[in-house]
Amino acid sequence: MNSHKNARLTFEGRKLLVERISVLGLMPAAEAAGISRQTARKWLRRFEQGGENSLRDRSSRPARTRSTVDG
Incomplete structure (x- = not known):
């Protein structure tokens, strides 16, 4: 599946984010x-x-x- 054109992070970017969070912490990694x-x-x-x-x-x-409701 492809990311949409306005997606800030791709799969590789998300992996990098998780790695950065473990090193830098949440806020600095998010800002980066x-x-x-x-x-x-x-x-x-x-x-x-x-x-x-x-x-x-x-x-x-x-x-x-939702299934259709007959009425």
Whole structure:
């Protein structure tokens, strides 16, 4: 899956972010990447929960949709 054209971080950028967080800390790494503290924390949390694969792009398609209601 490709990142959209306005994405600040690609898969490689996210990996670099996680590495920088371990060395520099959250805020300096976020500033270096040009992203917010919240976004940096989101990627760090995903990495901690799922490893490197969790840094890949995910589909925005819903996992399930509401069934139709006959009435």
